[in-house]
Amino acid sequence: KGKGKKMAKSASKDVKQAAVLGAGIMGGGIAYQSAVKGTPTVMKDIRQDALQLGLDEASKILNKGMERGKVNAKTLSSTLNNIVPTLEYSTLKDADIIIEAVVENPKVKASVLQETEQTVSKDAILCSNTSTISINSLAANLQHPERFCGMHFFNPVHRMPLVEIIRGEKTSDDTIAAVVAYALKMGKTPIVVNDCPGFLVNRVLFPYFAGFSQLLLDGADFVAVDKVMEKVFGWPMGPAYLIDVVGLDTADHAAGVMADGIPERMQRISNDPVKSLYQADRLGQKNGKGFYNFG
Numbered sequence: 001k002g003k004g005k006k007m008a009k010s011a012s013k014d015v016k017q018a019a020v021l022g023a024g025i026m027g028g029g030i031a032y033q034s035a036v037k038g039t040p041t042v043m044k045d046i047r048q049d050a051l052q053l054g055l056d057e058a059s060k061i062l063n064k065g066m067e068r069g070k071v072n073a074k075t076l077s078s079t080l081n082n083i084v085p086t087l088e089y090s091t092l093k094d095a096d097i098i099i100e101a102v103v104e105n106p107k108v109k110a111s112v113l114q115e116t117e118q119t120v121s122k123d124a125i126l127c128s129n130t131s132t133i134s135i136n137s138l139a140a141n142l143q144h145p146e147r148f149c150g151m152h153f154f155n156p157v158h159r160m161p162l163v164e165i166i167r168g169e170k171t172s173d174d175t176i177a178a179v180v181a182y183a184l185k186m187g188k189t190p191i192v193v194n195d196c197p198g199f200l201v202n203r204v205l206f207p208y209f210a211g212f213s214q215l216l217l218d219g220a221d222f223v224a225v226d227k228v229m230e231k232v233f234g235w236p237m238g239p240a241y242l243i244d245v246v247g248l249d250t251a252d253h254a255a256g257v258m259a260d261g262i263p264e265r266m267q268r269i270s271n272d273p274v275k276s277l278y279q280a281d282r283l284g285q286k287n288g289k290g291f292y293n294f295g
C-alpha cells in the first residue's frame, strides 16, 4: 500500500526545469523538444561554438515551422527563451531531470555523470542518451544508481516519436515513472526496456544493416536496394539512405558494439562497405557525402 502511494506521488511530480549535457545533434534536439513543450531547459556544453550551433538549430526548426504556418511568433520566442545555454555546471543546480548527450565515450560520460551528480539536487533524475554503452556500467560510477536510467532519443529528435527508456538493474520504479511522464510531456512515445546491447531498436536495425552490407559484397547496387525498400516494399527510406542519416562513423562504431554484444545474431563483416566509406571520410549527411552526395 505504502509503495503504491509513493509511486503515485512521484509519478505526478512535474519536471519544472530540465537540463541537457551536450549541445550537439542530439543534445541540441532534446533541448529544443523540451523547450518547445514548455519546460525551461538548461543546455550545457564545453564549447561556446557548440552552444551557438544548438541554438541556431532550434531557430532553424522554429523558422521552418513559421514558414509552414505550424509555429506562431509567441511559440518561437517562448521556445528560444526556454533554452538557457551555459558552460557552467553550477547552472544545473535547480534541474529536476538532467539528460546526458555528450560524445559516445564511456570515460567522458562517466566523468560528466559523476560531476553532474555532485552538482544537482539530491532528488534530481539523471539519464543518458547513449546508443551503445550499457546503462548498468554507467550506473556503476554513481552514488545514486536508483535515480539513473537511459533515455534514448532518435535523430532528428523533433520528428522521431519514439524514446527508449532503459531500466538499469538498480533503477527505481519512481525514476522510470517520472521519466515516462516527462517523455510524454515532451510529446514523445516512450517504451520501457531492460538494459541490453542495442536496447530494442538497434537490435533490429543493426542485423538489418549487416544484411545490407553483405548484399553489397554479393554484388548488389545500393541505389537498387534502396529503391526496392522504398518504392516497392514501402519503407520511408532504404538502408543506404538511412545509414547516411545515422552517420557512417556512428553506424560503424555501433556495428562493432552490436557484433560484440550479440555475436550469435550478428557477425563482424570483413571489408564492410560502411567501414570503407567511413575511412574515406564519407560520413553521410553530416559532411555532405556518404553513400549519396548531399548538396
Ligand code: NAD
Binding pocket: 021, 022, 023, 024, 025, 026, 027, 044, 045, 046, 047, 050, 101, 102, 103, 104, 105, 108, 112, 129, 130, 131, 132, 152, 153, 154, 155, 246, 250
Ligand atoms: P555530437 O558530437 O553531435 O555532440 C556531442 C556534444 O557533446 C558536442 O557538442 C561536444 O562539444 C559536447 N561535449 C563533449 N564533452 C562534453 C562535456 N564534458 N560536457 C558537455 N558537453 C560535452 O554527438 P551526438 O550525435 O549528438 O551524440 C551524443 C550522444 O547521443 C551520444 O551518446 C550518441 O551515442 C547518442 N545518440 C546519437 C544519435 C545520432 O543519431 N547522432 C542518436 C541517438 C543517440
